[in-house]
Amino acid sequence: MSRSISHHPVLRRQAAVAQRRGELANPACEIGPGQDCRHPLVDESLNAELHRYETIISQRFLLIEAALKKISAIQHDDSFVQKAQDICQAMLGYCLPEDKLASAWVNGLDMPDLHAYCVFQSLVLSVQKANEDRAIWLKNLPLSSPVLRDMGYHTVNISPCADGRLQGLLPFILRISPAPEISVKAFAGARFDIEDDIADWTQAELQRLANEPGYDASLNYLKCVVYHFSSSSPCVEGCAAHGSDDGMAIDCAIEGLSALQAAIRNLYGLGAEPDGLVLGVDTDTDALRVHLPDGSGTVRAHQFLDSAQLFAETLPLGRVQAEQVLIDRVRAAASNPDANTVALAIGLLRANFSQLQYVIEHHNGRYTDVGHDEKFICAGEAVASLHLRNKYYFAHLSTVEEGAADLDVGIKIFTSLNLSRGLAIPILVHFFFDARVSGARQRAEQRCHRVKQAIQTRYQALHERHQIRCFLAVSDIGGTENVTPVPSSYSVSVH
Template sequence: MLTRRRSHRDSLIWATAPTVHSRGRGRAPAPHTPAVQTFHRPEPVQGQESHPGHVHRITPPAHNGQPPLHPLTDKAANHRLQAYETAVKSSFDRILPLLRELTGLRREKGFIAKAQALAEQTLGIRLPEHLLEDAWIKGLDMSRLHAACLFETYCRMADGFFAHDPLKGHDTRAFNAFLQSCGFHLMDVTPCADGRLAHAISYVLRLPFGAVRRRSSAGALFDVEDTVSKWVEVEHARYRAGTPNTADAPTRYLKTVIYHFSSRHPSHEGCAAHGSDDTAAAGAGLERLLAFRQAVENGFCCGASVALLLMGLDTDTDALRIHVPDAQGHMDLQLSLDTGDIYHQTLSMTPEAARRYILEQVRRHAPAAPDEGMVKLIAQLVEHNLSQLDYVRRRHGGAYPDQGHAERFMGVGVGFEEIQLRNLTFFACLRTVEEGAADLDVGCRILGGLNHPHGRPIPVVIRFDYHGQVPGARERAITRCRQVDRAMTERFAPQVRDGLLHRLLVVRDCDTRAGLERVASSLDPTGQGGHR
């Protein structure tokens, strides 16, 4: 139906996730490529009256107390993703219980050895010994210990991610082929930096993270100049190296924005950068998309070489609101396709009938005749999202219990492809504090609100990835880490002085599968962080 929108431990972690192959698609679930077909309404069910606009549905019975699965749900993928999420988040959730146990041990003989043994057993990490010494006299600095546990757990999680590829996100061949068959050669996605969208690629859209460029930004307000530079880089590679395809291939660069809203608490749990006003969030996202296309057109006279897509994400349920563009790229903010509606309309259909229905609904929700390649891509995204809706239904009864923010730390800089889980990290993608000041302020306000009332600090990971094949790139990444750290300590001087903001500085060679390289930390014995 047409929807008019209202204004309103090391590898031990990975050992817990069983290796599951999904429905004969090999190691990684590759996108199904539906043929573009003429829609046929499913045959009436016997005993039901048929009339125009009526969608025939039979609610399947629940099985073992669980809600019925959608016919297009990838059960194997859901099982694998749940195992990964449970393993990672449980490791962070064990930090506070560990700290509580440490407080009861600090006066016991052999405290340091016992504390380290407990940390090894509980989190698979070792604590900085200088934070444990003299604890029987001075007591434990729980704020610093909390940050230390979180940083160590993060590094362990990240190193395991790069070593084992638990989400199989580096297997990009099938998706790249599918994307090009739709008429696009790169999908560049900007979700809001809000941690409730950090899982948008691997979970909500079910895409291999290695095939999608993700640059999060507060309010999904991406940097137009940076995106134009990336477009130039991609087009240059097509001309010179034929990567990902040759320049004469009739494909376009696809820029996508994902804003967000809350269906349960629309005026309080929406996007903070837009005052929880989803109309403003959608409008700002569309405005930024149009500015990107105009910039390419003004600078290179080829605006037709870019395509645009705007989507909204309900952070309570993970349902998508998709503004389907027509063949000219026009999108109507008041017209959207809701995957939650699609889920219920197709729940009792056969997979084939459901796919036909999805294709027809995508076409009907465009302001005018749409591009069939875009229809094909959006239909696949809708189908993928149906699996995620079942994921949330099975795990959380249809809506997340943490409807607001629950991020564990803030990620600052460039990188963080390993962060693919909801409400784990607030992103501030930046190269300098000055250019990312707004994102930093929002992130510190959110993390401060979560942690400061309980005496816990804001943990910040400052990270810059580099290309190891470029001479001097590692040294420049380290320098940038130190520069951002110095600027952050100046901008948030009161929090730093009171021990309410701690930083870990890391770099990584993104041309390899290597893990993180630690540069410095505010928890180091000198307490100087990245300063020299």
């Protein structure tokens, strides 16, 4: 590796969970005497629903240590096994492996093992209950596929950064409903894979053409690139992949989008390229920047609409007037009055007002967990049905060979989070398959095993001390199967 891990900005960020909290006001609004920060365009019932969801998911992981401590304290009691299962069932909603409890009297409980088991069980439970949990808010998000279709987009492909703080992007920050037409693929620094993206675009466009009756030539494919920054601590807690240099993060997003559009133009002809939008997220407040392209279609780093500023400006107004001011501001900023882009920008900014108020009300104006508090590492592809801010460290990869640098950082973070306390590092190795493609499932399972083996080889000392616990799972891209455990007896077949 050409760069030393200890200099990785993610780790610098961790060292700097500074005393600066409270120093900076939320630019949208601060709750105080005579100011409740309730904006006329905010959907308060949706906010309440999302908060309920956040609490449910957070509790599943937060209660693990409490439950295990209780169980640890009674391991020499009579009827220990039954009591332990009762505690676990009541607090976490599932049971522990009977055999691991039954042998406790011999060598004591293997707590790191049970802890990792629980992290994966809480994850699996959250995925299993995703439909139920998400039903609370799913139908009320303002930006659904039909709404985006009315704005002119048949498909929306979003590339945020892989940073844990953006894992709740879709329903929270953007208020977009998860759907097959909306895909999110996260990459460190939002440096998405252009070759991979061309393939995604090609597949979406051809599937639309193949399905002639529904074909509407006026619709387009939208590529969104989402960079992020930290208003509290710009040089430390910005995007780690860009060394917290916001200028670099923005330029990278703009360049990536423009390179993709140019590549598709070159490959498929002028006008074939997708529409593009660059967004920025302040991960302290979830405020959104919308970079509208100028008259020549160029996106500029310093030209954007800021949701927090617009929130503050329209806060004192009535609903109709606030809406009108928002529309006026977007139209004034759009030097090329493309109706689709204008409608989308208005929709995103208005939707984000709700998220700004959410952070103000439920997180005291700024998130407290600016440091790392992840529960597990996800290596491979992100779990689609979980929307959790800062709950897992995500290393997007196909092979450890390609993704080693990001994985090294994750291991370093968990060395401090877990190993220092005697716990193991739980790693979910997760890949998607397309059930419509024969053999795809088996290939995804083989990939899980191959990546697990490579992880164990790379971190051999940790593996030999049982300090790494891998959990292998695959999901059907069509959504009928989510995070299905891979049989561990599977042997990697070699061609």
